[in-house]
Amino acid sequence: MPWLVFWLIAQDIAGSHGCLKCSADAMAVVREFKDTYLDRHLxxxxxxxxxxxADLDNFVEELTHQRIDAKxxxxxxxxxxxxxxxxxFKRCLKHIMENEVKEPQLHKEMDSCFQKTLTVFHELLPRVATHQCSNECGVMVYVFTHCFSCLTRTYTCNKKYYCGERRIQVEMxxxxxxxxxxxxxxxxxSVKKYNFYRVVNGKLKPMSxxxxxxxxxxxxNVNDTGRYRCDMVNSEDFVSSYLDFLVQVVPAIGKTTWFPRPSHTTMTVPLALGISSRAPPPQADFSVWIVIGGTGGLFVFILLAFLFAYFRRKREEEDEEDDDDDESESGSSELVAM
Known part of the structure; x- marks a missing residue:
């Protein structure tokens, strides 16, 4: 078994190391904890x-020798x-340093830190085994670090490149x-890049x-109905997997088209990469009619107000003339009586 052979060779060459020793960041905090914090407080x-x-060094060294299922x-x-x-592990040690933990709690806090880190280690390992060759198709590349030597190796899991077909139905x-x-x-x-194509007469027409x-x-629109393809390629532009799409564009249901869309014989709709922003259906524009109606209504209102004021003024003048006539008549009657 290749894994076991490499594991034994790594042990013979490099001796015993813990997975934590392969983390440069974690080891930097370990050195700070030993050479600065413990020296100052103890x-x-x-x-x-x-x-x-010694307890800290032993925990880091022996972490990889846990009794765990070989699978x-x-x-x-x-x-x-x-x-x-x-x-x-870094958070655990920094928590002790930031809180200035001293004796007699220091020893207890360190033991608690070791136990929590060991629990996390046991929880992570099944995930490592699950990730190995988890691809159902294509070429999967994964990088493993050997805990006994801290050597890093790249592995590939090769399966069929074709990953199937997806059928998509979309409205106009x-x-x-x-x-x-x-x-x-x-x-x-591996470095991943995605190439999209439109399949036209059996040939791949690049899209993006x-x-x-x-x-x-x-x-x-209806001209977008057809077959598409997507290739995932690696840094050397070799196809790692590809997927087909069979697209069917159907008429929109329950929507009114106010202005008919012109027919196109070629794909002229621009492509966009990113989050889909769905455009709302065309809506009727009544703003012009609102403006016209509002202006007309204001004009009618002003005209009616003017006519009302005009006729009211005219009626008042007629009433005044009638009053003057009545006064003149009564004056004449008085003179005749005398």
């Missing part, structure tokens, strides 16, 4: 200081799990989203090339 008790330093642990760890393990004027990502893609540690695993084609 200078008056050299025996206890030496004991705690879950083979003396290796992936880059992400090693980063998680180192980050947890909606956005077409082609998502090429597979679950194991995020685990493969990007680090993004999806493509968005805005406001599709």
């Amino acid at each position: 200078f008056w008790n050299p025996q206890l200081k030496a004991k705690l330093k 879950k642990y083979m003396g290796v760890i992936d880059e992400f799990s090693l980063a998680d393990l180192g980050a947890h 004027d909606e956005d077409l989203v082609l998502d090429c990502a597979l679950q194991w893609h995020k685990l493969t540690q 090339s990007s680090m993004d695993s999806f493509l968005v084609k805005k406001e599709v």
Whole structure:
């Protein structure tokens, strides 16, 4: 078994190391804890200081020799799990230093830190085994660090390149989203790039090339119906996996098209990479009619007000004339009576 052979060779060459020793960040904090924190807080008790330093070194050295099922642990760890393990151990030691923990609590806090780190280590290892060759298709690349030598090696798991076909139905004027990502893609540690094609008469017509695993084609029409393809390629532009898409554009249901969209014989709709932003359906524009109606209404209102004021003034003048006539008549009657 190649894993076991490498494991034995690594042990013979480099001796015993713990996975934590393969984390440069974690070891930097360990040195700070031993050479600065313990020296400053336990200078008056050299025996206890030496004991705690030895306990710390032994834990780091022996972490990799845990009794764990061989199916879950083979003396290796992936880059992400090693980063998680180192980050947890760093937080644990920094917590002690930031809180200025002293005797008699210092020894207890260190033991608690070791136990929590050991628990995290046991939880991470099944994930490492699960990630190994977890691809159902394509070529998966993963990098493992050997805990006994801290040597890093790259491995590949080769399976069929074709990853199947996805059927997509999209309504007219909606956005077409082609998502090429597979679950194991995020685990493969090679540089990934995605190439999208339109299949025309059996030939691949390039559409886009990007680090993004999806493509968005805005406001599709019937001419966008057809077959598409997505290739995931590595840093050397070799295909690691490819996926087909069979797209069907159907008429929109329950939507009114106010202005008919002109027919196109070629793909002239621009391509966009990023998060899909769905455009709302065309809406009728009544703003002009609102302005016209409002202006007309204001004009009518002003006209009616003017006419009302005019006729009211005229009526008042007529009333005044009638009053003058009545007064003149009554004056004449008085003169005749005299």
